[in-house]
Amino acid sequence: GESVGxxxxxxxxxxxxxxxxxxxxxxxxxxxxxxxxxxxxxxxxFIIDIRSNMDKRxxxxxxxxxxxxxxxxxxxxAATQPGDSAVYFCAENIQDGNKLVFGAGTILRVKS
Amino acid sequence: xxxxxQNPRHLVRRRGQEARLRCSPxxxxxxxxxxxxxxxxxxxxxxxxxxxxxIDESGMPKExxxxxxxxxGPSILRIQQVVRxxxxxYFCASSPSSLSLSGNTIYFGEGSWLTVV
Numbered sequence: 352g353e354s355v356g357x358x359x360x361x362x363x364x365x366x367x368x369x370x371x372x373x374x375x376x377x378x379x380x381x382x383x384x385x386x387x388x389x390x391x392x393x394x395x396x397f398i399i400d401i402r403s404n405m406d407k408r409x410x411x412x413x414x415x416x417x418x419x420x421x422x423x424x425x426x427x428x429a430a431t432q433p434g435d436s437a438v439y440f441c442a443e444n445i446q447d448g449n450k451l452v453f454g455a456g457t458i459l460r461v462k463s
Numbered sequence: 464x465x466x467x468x469q470n471p472r473h474l475v476r477r478r479g480q481e482a483r484l485r486c487s488p489x490x491x492x493x494x495x496x497x498x499x500x501x502x503x504x505x506x507x508x509x510x511x512x513x514x515x516x517x518i519d520e521s522g523m524p525k526e527x528x529x530x531x532x533x534x535x536g537p538s539i540l541r542i543q544q545v546v547r548x549x550x551x552x553y554f555c556a557s558s559p560s561s562l563s564l565s566g567n568t569i570y571f572g573e574g575s576w577l578t579v580v
Contacts, residue, residue, distance in 0.1 A: 382563070393573055394469075394554055394571040394574045395571045397570055440506070453506045453507070
């Protein structure tokens with residue numbers, strides 16, 4: 352079946368350090384992946400996405416890496432700030448589908 | 464350029480009552496999705512709609528839940544005869560067209576928190 356899972360439920364990092372959040376997916380037919388950030392009481396906020404014809408994409412302070420061989424996705428946040436503290440979700444869309452499948456989420460805590 | 468608008472943000476219903484959640488997609492978006500999130504869990508897909516059509520309702524409970532996206536007006540998620548287990552955050556999202564098309568992505572609203580007492 353479809354599933355998206357996260358290796359670490361909670362990640363604590365020191366302010367200024369880099370953060371890496373990992374995600375494993377099981378459906379090789381997935382061709383589109385998105386990372387969302389969710390703060391308490393709010394909706395998921397789009398961070399960055401990547402299609403399966405790419406293995407890396409960069410945004411402002413964030414980088415997403417896609418390894419289709421091992422079905423692994425990661426989100427790297429450079430110079431993590433207190434405002435980055437939130438729950439991060441990866442989500443996948445199966446080719447020709449229109450239904451994002453979300454992982455359980457990783458809590459990122461930034462220590463000042 | 465307003466984002467996805469949901470209302471009400473918070474709704475309290477007694478068991479057995481009906482809950483109606485509304486969603487206005489982003490301007491120019493014709494695809495609407497509803498997701499449910501239980502406390503400390505991920506988002507679960509419920510239904511995907513285009514104007515006047517339900518495309519995929521595989522995540523929607525068979526009873527008491529219904530969704531529509533009329534030609535005019537917002538999308539509505541309706542829960543009849545609510546039970547305590549319906550208490551959750553309900554998120555609406557929209558996209559301009561199919562997610563399979565390059566350049567398209569899906570944006571979420573701030574959610575509607577339903578509490579059943």
